Amino acid sequence: MLGTEQRETICKALVTLFFAIVTVVILAPHSLKAQTARADTLIRVTMENFSFVPNHLEIPSGERVKLEFHNKGSVTHAFMAGNMLTKKLEGFKQGLFEGVEVTKTVNGKTTQKTYDDKSLMLGVKPGESGSLIFVMPDKKRGTYEFGCFKTDGTGGTKHYKVGMKGSVRVGGPMHTQK
Numbered sequence: 001m002l003g004t005e006q007r008e009t010i011c012k013a014l015v016t017l018f019f020a021i022v023t024v025v026i027l028a029p030h031s032l033k034a035q036t037a038r039a040d041t042l043i044r045v046t047m048e049n050f051s052f053v054p055n056h057l058e059i060p061s062g063e064r065v066k067l068e069f070h071n072k073g074s075v076t077h078a079f080m081a082g083n084m085l086t087k088k089l090e091g092f093k094q095g096l097f098e099g100v101e102v103t104k105t106v107n108g109k110t111t112q113k114t115y116d117d118k119s120l121m122l123g124v125k126p127g128e129s130g131s132l133i134f135v136m137p138d139k140k141r142g143t144y145e146f147g148c149f150k151t152d153g154t155g156g157t158k159h160y161k162v163g164m165k166g167s168v169r170v171g172g173p174m175h176t177q178k
Contacts, residue, residue: 039066039133046070047077047124050159052146055166059136067132071124075152077159078123079132081144081168089149089158095120096144096168100137106130123150136170144168 002010040063046053047069059065071077082092097120103112104120107128124130147165149158 039064041065042068044068044070045079046072047079047148047164049073049075049153050077050148050162050164052079052148052164052166057146057166057168059168059170061136061138061141061170064133064135068129069122069124069131070129071126074126076123076125076150077148077164078121078150079146080121080149081146083144085145089160091121091149092145093117096140096146096170097132097134100134100140103133104130105133140170142170144170 041060043057043059043065045057045067050073057067059067067079069079080091081096082094082098083096084093085091086093095115095117097115098117099114101112101114102120103110104122106122106124107130120132122130122132144167145165146168147160149160151158154162
């Protein structure tokens with residue numbers, strides 16, 4: 001049989017253990033969420049009239065990437081990436097982000113979804129910003145193209161046709177801007 005002093009010591013230890021477990025259960029999901037929300041690689045892109053700067057992107061596979069777009073131009077611009085242009089230049093037949101879960105933020109509104117073949121388009125109004133956060137799978141390794149298929153300010157000509165395009169290489173871990 002335990003004495004009073006031993007019981008008090010055990011009770012104190014159990015109470016301390018209980019509060020330690022509660023603290024871990026409450027705080028761990030928040031710290032884990034903060035860690036997973038941060039991108040390993042940050043790539044900043046400026047949209048201008050009528051170009052992307054830079055116009056060549058290196059995207060690592062298997063790492064969380066954040067592409068930030070800032071529209072410094074005077075008209076709305078958009079970002080689409082893939083290969084095999086459509087005949088009418090509406091975008092690409094096969095999108096780079098097909099099957100990839102993306103967190104997309106434009107003008108403070110955030111959506112998260114997995115995109116189908118050519119559906120990812122990020123439109124950014126003049127003076128505004130937008131971003132895409134994703135992990136590009138290894139099966140996407142290769143070279144793709146990106147462009148803007150808007151016609152604002154060009155008399156009906158696609159921005160892509162007047163030079164608003166670039167290339168993107170998806171490869172192994174790269175650690176670009178942090």
